[in-house]
Amino acid sequence: MMKRMSVVLFTIVLALFIVLPVAAQDMPKKEKKTTEMKQAGPVKQIACDDACGFVVRSRNEKELVAITKQHVKTYHKMNATDAQLKAKITDVPSK
Numbered sequence: 001m002m003k004r005m006s007v008v009l010f011t012i013v014l015a016l017f018i019v020l021p022v023a024a025q026d027m028p029k030k031e032k033k034t035t036e037m038k039q040a041g042p043v044k045q046i047a048c049d050d051a052c053g054f055v056v057r058s059r060n061e062k063e064l065v066a067i068t069k070q071h072v073k074t075y076h077k078m079n080a081t082d083a084q085l086k087a088k089i090t091d092v093p094s095k
Helices: 002-038 061-075 082-087
Strands: 044-047 055-058
Touching (some): 044 061
8 A cells, every 4th residue: 555655656746847847948938928919019120122122020129120230241241230220110011
């Protein structure tokens, strides 16, 4: 009887050690989605010329500028300031 209880207790403890870390890893993802939904604003974009075709869309202007700055540096071999890129930001029309 004591041996059986020990095996059951060991199984429960082992299951908790497996399940709890997996559940804890999923929690920040859910909280992040909730935070993003609260911060949801209009979608904005920056587009390169038609010859290039680069377009980036986001609700976050800092993200738009950072991604576009990297694109301009990598593909066009130019440097752009934050002010120049912010001037190119446009709102994406809603459907």
